[in-house]
Amino acid sequence: MKSEFEFIDRVMPDVPPPTPAQLAAARARLAEAARATPPAAPGRRVMVLAAAAVVLVIGAIAALMPPAARQPAAATPSQVLAAAAGRLAAQPPGAGRYWRMETEELLRTKGVDGYLVEERGLDVLAFGPDGDVYGWYEAVSTTPYGAKNTETWRRAGSPRLCPAPGCDENLRHYPRQALDEALTFHAVRRPGGGGARWAPTRAELLALPQEAAALKAELSKRYPAGGSVSRADWLLETGSRLVLNVPATPGTRAAAYRMLATLPGVSVIDDVRDPAGRAGVALQLPASGADLVQLVIDRQSGDLLAVQHVAPVPGLPPGVPWSASIIKRAGWGDARPVPPPGCAGCAGTY
Amino acid sequence: MITAPDAFTAVFDAHYTEIHRYLGRRAGLDVAEDLAAETFLIAFRQRKLFDASVGEIRPWLYGIATNLLRRHRRAELRHYRALARTGPPPDDDGHDQRVVDRLTAGVTIARLAELLSRLSTGERDVVLLVAYAGLSYAEVAHALNVAEGTVASRLSRARTKMREALGVEA
Incomplete structure (x- = not known):
């Protein structure tokens, strides 16, 4: 009417x-x-x-x-995200035979002696043109988290904290995930449910739509009906994977940002910092329980800066991530990834 | 490209009056003058963020203006309450007795103002962007940075409230 x-x-x-x-x-x-x-x-x-x-x-x-170096106060987070997505979509798609991603992995967790520790490591994941996949992880350090836990650690005699280099010489590098399923999308599983699965090829991922509604429609086609996973959970999972750790064009990544922003339970928050101190606009996704997943996005380029999990963890200040993947590098190149010597299972096919 | 200063001049000339009108109708002229100026200052600062591939400049400007209005929600509600109490200002041409289509003769500005004040902010935004600015659903979605489905559902809820409040058939 x-x-x-x-x-x-x-x-x-x-x-x-x-x-x-x-x-x-x-x-x-x-x-x-x-x-x-x-x-x-x-x-x-x-x-x-x-x-x-x-x-x-x-x-x-x-x-x-x-x-316009900074966002004026009246720019809403959604407007900041939309502008960032626009600039990401305008990026050239990149060229090369291998898509490679390097991340710093961070975990703030309770150590064996009861105080909070911060574990850091480096992870490499790369996809080649012929179904070849490469991946390896290396522990970098484990340290007490913050002054209070450091003091507790000192009082306990400053014990050696692992994982760290030298802790296990027989396992310096190892693949962090099953490489044969590195391109497989698994939806969030609910208790008692069978979950949902989609295993596209690299070429199929690179051909995905670059517009939010079309991408949503395409991902919905892959939604396995009849399972215990809701369509919204499926779109959350596949959309966030597309911007994180699989090859996709800048246009598809930008479309995924826009699609995710429209899903139930998703909010957009500006001026969120990743553990590296970089500020960005974040898509905050619901996860299990009180856990929230934040995709922190660079306002200027639209590139993903980090994925971090935030939850009320005893000893951590509110809003401080307990887990994060900080993107150090992601893009295309012609150099074939070479796993470190002795790295078992660090190359394979998907 | 609106990033060129002379092009932004054209944007100002083309849209200032309608943005001023939109804000004035929603929150009154006192607030509108300030907010219209602020809308264009923000738009100028953000001109490099404007993405022509996402949508047109007009919805973008209305989006900025609407977001600014949210900081003046009380002024907007005062405006509606004043209209609900007293009807149109003296210089208005007597629209309050206008009969339109199937709507009943008893519908007045006062009743409509009362209804608008009872809508949620989100519902009021989409209704008035459609009614006052003539934006399409897609343009409203772009202006408010929400999904088109959200626009449609807010409009649907607002319609229901209108029908109930104004006593008209769908």
Whole structure:
């Protein structure tokens, strides 16, 4: 019944248009606000100042305004995300025979002696053109988390904390996941349910739609009906995997951001920091129980910075992740990944 | 490209009056003057973030204006309550007695203002972006950065409330 909205438009009182004097005042206020911001860098080319008064005033604003380095306060997180997704979609798709991703893995957990420790490691995952897949993980360090736990650790005699280099010389590197299923999508399983599974090829992933609605439709086609996994859970799982640790075009990743933002229970939060201290806009996804998954996205490039889990863990300040994958590098190249010497099962096929 | 300053001038000229009108109808002229200026200042600062591949500039501007309005929700509700109490301002041309289509003759600005004040912020945003700005569902979705389905469901809820409040048949 479209007439309801026409009715509102026709019945509700209108307001008079701004007079020329009010319009000029509005422009002057803009110019005044612009003057309150820091001036442009010396030597910056003065913007176009045409003869018309409008152009003069607005051009002056333009010359005084700094580039949009930060989001103005009124930009909603969703607008920031949409802009980031737009810039990601505009990135070139990349070229090379291998898609490779390197992450720093972080886990804040209770150690054997009862105090919180922070485990760090490096993980490599790469997919080749012929169904070949490579992956290995190396522990980097385990340290007490924060001053209080460090003090407890010292009082306990500063015992050696593992995993760390030298803790297990027979297992310095190992694949963190089953490589033959590295491209397989598993939906969140519910108790007693069988879950859902989709095993696309690399080429199929790279051909996925680059528009949110089309991507959702395509992923929905893979949704196994009759299982215990809800369609929303399936889309959450597949959408977040597409932006995390499988080859996909920038357009598909951007579409996945947009699709995820529309799913039930998903929220968008700005100014979230990853454990590396990088700030971004985050898609916050529901996970199991009180656990929340945050996909932290760079505002400027749209690239994924980190995936982190946040939950109320005793000893951790609220909002501090207890687990995170911090993206160090992700992209295409021609160099064939070479697993470290002695790394058993670190290359295979999917 | 709206990132060019002279192009942004054209954006200002093309859309300032309608954004001002939209804000004025929702929150009153006192608030509208401030918010319209702020809308364009924010748009200018964010001009490099505007993504033409996602949507048009007009919904984008309405989105900024609508988000700003949320900081002035009380002013908007005061505006509706004032209309509900007193009807249109004296310089209005007497729309309050207008009869439209199937709507009953008893429907007045006062009743409509009362209804708008009772909608949720999200419902009111989509209703008035459609009614006042003439945006399509897709454009409202772009303006508010929500799914089209969300727009449709909010409009559906608002319609139901309208029918109940105004006593009209669907």
